[in-house]
Amino acid sequence: DTGVSQDPRHKITKRGQxxxxxxxxxxEHNRLYWYRQTLGQGPEFLTYFQNxxxxxxxxxxxxxxxxxxxxxxxxxxEIQRTEQGDSAMYLCAxxxxxxxxxxxxxxxxxxxxxxxxx
Amino acid sequence: xxxxxxxxxxxxxxxxxxxIINCAxxxxxxxxxxxxxxxxxxGPQFIIDIRSNMDKRQGQRVTVLLNKTVKHLSLQIAAxxxxxxxxxxxxxxxPGGSYIPTFGRGTSLIVHP
Numbered sequence: 080d081t082g083v084s085q086d087p088r089h090k091i092t093k094r095g096q097x098x099x100x101x102x103x104x105x106x107e108h109n110r111l112y113w114y115r116q117t118l119g120q121g122p123e124f125l126t127y128f129q130n131x132x133x134x135x136x137x138x139x140x141x142x143x144x145x146x147x148x149x150x151x152x153x154x155x156x157e158i159q160r161t162e163q164g165d166s167a168m169y170l171c172a173x174x175x176x177x178x179x180x181x182x183x184x185x186x187x188x189x190x191x192x193x194x195x196x197x
Numbered sequence: 198x199x200x201x202x203x204x205x206x207x208x209x210x211x212x213x214x215x216x217i218i219n220c221a222x223x224x225x226x227x228x229x230x231x232x233x234x235x236x237x238x239x240g241p242q243f244i245i246d247i248r249s250n251m252d253k254r255q256g257q258r259v260t261v262l263l264n265k266t267v268k269h270l271s272l273q274i275a276a277x278x279x280x281x282x283x284x285x286x287x288x289x290x291x292p293g294g295s296y297i298p299t300f301g302r303g304t305s306l307i308v309h310p
Binding site for chain 2: 172188
């Protein structure tokens with residue numbers, strides 16, 4: 080257990096439905112990341128927050144995806160009008176920002192939410 | 198039809214042997230590299246990192262080697278144990294301070310008792 084929790088662990092939904100996932104990072108970590116991982120591939124970056132500010136979004140993050148971190152603590156990732164291609168593991172990670180390039184930058188990953196769109 | 202991406206490179210070793218997992222990275226400007234271990238049903242776990250101003254770094258039972266000339270990383274695991282069985286990913290970071298790693302494809306390590 081890394082200290083990062085995600086809920087739910089599994090979600091099955093029908094195409095066209097909206098889903099929301101939650102991530103609770105390690106409490107003192109100011110950075111929070113969302114990734115998507117499909118079978119046999121490494122995680123792909125979606126977006127990240129520093130405190131409550133969303134600082135970067137990947138081109139993978141279509142308009143149907145939105146993420147929030149309202150108080151700089153937990154975060155939610157919502158997918159609207161789900162498509163079968165959204166089926167994947169959604170991973171959250173948190174870290175403590177260090178001074179680039181000297182600080183070590185260890186991201187702690189949660190167990191993921193596995194989404195299946197039928 | 199073919200399932201692209203399901204067939205990970207696989208390394209099978211006997212318990213007690215040393216393992217070497219290789220990774221080719223893509224961006225010559227990358228200056229920070231990380232190895233992650235991912236067990237089934239879990240998120241990736243940080244193992245060891247290395248900066249581009251080094252060519253070797255050692256941890257507990259693990260060593261990472263970096264060859265910038267050919268853009269190659271390797272992870273050496275000494276005295277491999279059944280608990281080391283997992284998928285291993287290398288990740289690269291480019292300068293900019295965002296620390297957003299780009300993950301490689303992964304290698305499945307299977308340790309036979």
